[in-house]
Amino acid sequence: MKKNDKVSLEEFNTFGVAASTPLFVEVTSSLALQEKLKEDAFKDALILGGGSNVLFVENLSRPVIKISIPGIRIINESEHMAIVSAGAGVVWHDLVMWCIANDLGGIENLSLIPGLVGAAPIQNIGAYGVELSDVFYDAVCINRKTGESRIFSAKDCAFGYRDSAFKNDLKDAYVVTAVRLALTKKNHRLKIDYGNVKETLTQMGVKKPNIGDVAKAVVQIRTRKLPDPKKLGNAGSFFKNPIVAQGESARLLQKYPNMPHYKIDGAFDKIPAGWLIEQAGFKGLKKGKVGMHDKQALVLVNYGTSSGKSLWAHAKLVMEGVEKKFGISLEPEVNLIQ
Ligand SMILES: Cc1cc2nc3c(=O)[nH]c(=O)nc-3n(C[C@H](O)[C@H](O)[C@H](O)COP(=O)(O)OP(=O)(O)OC[C@H]3O[C@@H](n4cnc5c(N)ncnc54)[C@H](O)[C@@H]3O)c2cc1C
CATH class of the missing domain: 3.30.43.10 (Uridine Diphospho-n-acetylenolpyruvylglucosamine Reductase, domain 2)
Structure with a gap:
């Protein structure tokens, strides 16, 4: 220590x-x-x-x-499934690579997401059609007040889209010390229909992909698409994609017929925040050393030595611009520490 x-x-x-x-x-x-x-x-x-x-x-x-709690190990297994436990301080991508090396399937689509294992359940990390909640078994947590250990099931975590009880009712109440995942040992269920995973696999010349191929494809896409925080300060998507009532998206579609939107269920649609930000004129627009990325409008970028205050001020400007044009309130996905 x-x-x-x-x-x-x-x-x-x-x-x-x-x-x-x-x-x-x-x-x-x-x-x-x-x-x-x-x-x-x-x-x-x-x-x-x-x-x-x-x-x-x-x-x-x-x-x-x-x-910085380390360690990855299999704690239980059957013929088809393995329960893998990872310490909260393990680098998430290292866990993904470890699972692939051990032919354990389920998190290959979550390759290259920055950060550590302990934070994965906080916002239910997700990418390319897979969310942590799809493979989550349970999490070991410490109660901050009493110091007692408690196991959280998926139900206890109340996972939602980039959301969990740890961001709401249980905010600052527990520390995650280990996360346990239920992964497949055989007959892996590959998900390659999201984004351009399938196209990338074809470009790679892969006809019958395995979990390692899917991970490679995802790494390739992400490296191409997202700015590397080591070179350009950012925290990935700064805002969540807003979920609006279908009546609201129907109203917007009359005015903006090309607006992309995805059905969540019978009542709600998800609208890409990146599109809203671009239409509001913020994509690639720099104010001093701060701006939304020129290829990924959803990514707030620190182009120099900007302060947290100036980054947040720019984010608020973007929120106001989107609200004014579309009547939609963007919500930060990133945790604001003030
Ligand atoms: C380039 C880039 C791309 C990204 N792409 C994605 C993506 O595709 N999908 C996605 O979901 N996210 C993405 N993210 C966001 C980020 O990678 C995830 O939110 C990740 O889980 C954060 O992990 P962290 O360890 O860095 O958390 P931190 O930033 O350190 O913490 C995040 C929050 O979790 C809390 N926390 C951290 N550890 C613990 C713990 N052990 N117990 C309790 N609370 C804890 C912190 O207090 C804080 O509130 C991206 C970020 C970047 C920079």
């Missing part, structure tokens, strides 16, 4: 924002975490994983506990 006073968080968030914290500690075991949570100084600490889904709007007045 390392402990320092007044630490810059610049290297601990993918926006590269130079915010600071008065107290920083890294924990590498559940026991060490339980000990820290007992200390008054860490009672209201921010729990940090890879920092790829946070925006530090200003310097923090509270401490930070960085979760």
Whole structure:
């Protein structure tokens, strides 16, 4: 465990924002975490994983506990399925690669999502037609107040689109220390109909894809499409795709017949936030060193040494622009830390 006073968080968030914290500690075991949570100084600490889904709007007045709990192992298996447990500090993509190396299927579409395992259930990470909730078995969590361990089932987590109980009723109540996934050992159910996974596999010359091929295709697409946070500060999609009542999308379609929209169920449609942002004139538009990416309108970018405040101010400008043009309120997907 390392402990320092007044630490810059610049290297601990993918926006590269130079915010600071008065107290920083890294924990590498559940026991060490339980000990820290007992200390008054860490009672209201921010729990940090890879920092790829946070925006530090200003310097923090509270401490930070960085979760670095390691370990991946199979804890149970049958002929067809394996339950894999991963420590909250494991890099998510390393877990995906480990599963592929062990021929365990279910998370190959989630390749290259930045961040650590512990944060995956917080927003129910998803990509290319798969969400964490599709393979989630349970999560081991520590109650921040009592220090007690509790197992959370999928039902307890109340997963939704980029959402879970950990962002709502249980916000800041628990720390995830391990996530357990139910993965296939054979007859993997490949999902290749989303985005251009199928086309990419064809371009790769793959006729009968396996889980490793799907992962390679997803990595190829993501590398092509998304700005690399190591080169350009960002946190992926800054906003959620809004879900609107069908009456509302019908109203908008009269005015904007080309508006893309996807049926969620009989009552709601999902509208791509990137399209709304582009139509409102923000795609590729830079204000100083901040702007929405020129290829991915949904990605807020730090083009230099911008502060969290200026990034958030730009995000609010985009929200106002979209609201004014379409009457739709965008909601940040990224966690604002202020
Ligand atoms: C380039 C890029 C592309 C991305 N693409 C996708 C994508 O395709 N799909 C997708 O879903 N997301 C995507 N994201 C967002 C991000 O990768 C995920 O949200 C990821 O799960 C965040 O992990 P993290 O460890 O970095 O979390 P952090 O940013 O460190 O934390 C996020 C939130 O979770 C809380 N938290 C973190 N760890 C724990 C824990 N152990 N227990 C309790 N709370 C915790 C934090 O307090 C914070 O509120 C992308 C981000 C980037 C930069």
